[in-house]
Amino acid sequence: MATDRTAEVTWHGDLMSGSGRVDSVTSGAIGGLDVDWRARSEDAESKTSPEELIAAAHATCFSMALSHGLAQAGHPATELKTSATVSFQPGEGITKIALQVTGNVPGMSQDDFRQAAETAKESCPVSKALAGVPEMTLDARLQG
Amino acid sequence: MPRVQREATVTWEGNVARGSGAISAATGAFEELPYSLASRVETPDGKTSPEELLAAAHAACYAMSLAGELAGAGTAPDHLDVHATVTLDQVEDGSHRIVASELLARARVKEIDADTLNRLAASASAGCPFTKLIEASATVTVNATLEGESDGD
Numbered sequence: 579m580a581t582d583r584t585a586e587v588t589w590h591g592d593l594m595s596g597s598g599r600v601d602s603v604t605s606g607a608i609g610g611l612d613v614d615w616r617a618r619s620e621d622a623e624s625k626t627s628p629e630e631l632i633a634a635a636h637a638t639c640f641s642m643a644l645s646h647g648l649a650q651a652g653h654p655a656t657e658l659k660t661s662a663t664v665s666f667q668p669g670e671g672i673t674k675i676a677l678q679v680t681g682n683v684p685g686m687s688q689d690d691f692r693q694a695a696e697t698a699k700e701s702c703p704v705s706k707a708l709a710g711v712p713e714m715t716l717d718a719r720l721q722g
Numbered sequence: 723m724p725r726v727q728r729e730a731t732v733t734w735e736g737n738v739a740r741g742s743g744a745i746s747a748a749t750g751a752f753e754e755l756p757y758s759l760a761s762r763v764e765t766p767d768g769k770t771s772p773e774e775l776l777a778a779a780h781a782a783c784y785a786m787s788l789a790g791e792l793a794g795a796g797t798a799p800d801h802l803d804v805h806a807t808v809t810l811d812q813v814e815d816g817s818h819r820i821v822a823s824e825l826l827a828r829a830r831v832k833e834i835d836a837d838t839l840n841r842l843a844a845s846a847s848a849g850c851p852f853t854k855l856i857e858a859s860a861t862v863t864v865n866a867t868l869e870g871e872s873d874g875d
Binding site for chain 2: 580603612629630644655659660672710
């Protein structure tokens with residue numbers, strides 16, 4: 579079954595001096611987020627940007643895929659902490675995504691954890707959708 | 723222009739079916755957004771999902787790109803409304819794939835005709851970095867209309 583999720587954005591004025599807002603999304607989880615070009619390409623000043631939302635989407639998707647892989651391998655995670663950093667070069671596009679994950683996974687070796695994380699990075703739908711990003715890195719380690 | 727980095731952090735607890743996560747943005751624009759498998763593929767119930775965040779990213783990216791195209795043509799918009807709908811679907815091998823992102827734009831712009839708007843709307847999608855990327859997996863469609871415009875007759 580296909581699942582749709584919609585977001586609504588309003589923009590006023592031109593690109594350089596105008597401003598916009600992510601008004602609402604299907605779930606209602608976010609809304610009223612300001613966006614503008616300066617915040618996107620220079621100092622964020624507490625404003626989000628397409629690249630930050632992509633980072634959030636990728637970290638989210640990766641964490642789910644990894645938790646699934648670990649449970650299937652008989653080692654469900656107690657906790658996973660993932661960060662995604664998206665690099666944006668204005669005029670060129672998104673040049674790199676760096677994923678970093680720390681896991682609390684009872685009874686698992688570092689090597690197996692790294693392998694599971696690599697598989698999650700390859701298989702999660704957002705990774706596939708972003709396969710055109712020139713560089714995608716992964717740093718996976720177990721806690722403690 | 724220097725390279726820009728934007729970071730988000732997710733904490734996940736438990737397995738995929740019954741576990742849950744929380745998403746925070748490094749800028750502080752949003753914090754501890756809850757999400758789960760159910761919110762991703764069933765009823766959102768107030769929780770976000772990767773695809774919803776991609777829809778927000780695409781709408782935000784496209785709105786900026788369209789504002790840039792319109793301003794470049796000498797017709798900066800008074801107001802743009804952009805909706806992006808991202809579709810996640812199960813494909814033949816049983817895996818999930820992001821198959822579509824549909825952009826709907828409504829523009830309030832002085833002195834522009836529908837043909838010019840359509841042309842700029844298409845080049846705005848081509849120029850939006852996110853469109854270029856997601857086309858690896860999804861079909862991107864663009865539909866732009868002028869707000870409050872009579873047909874000019």
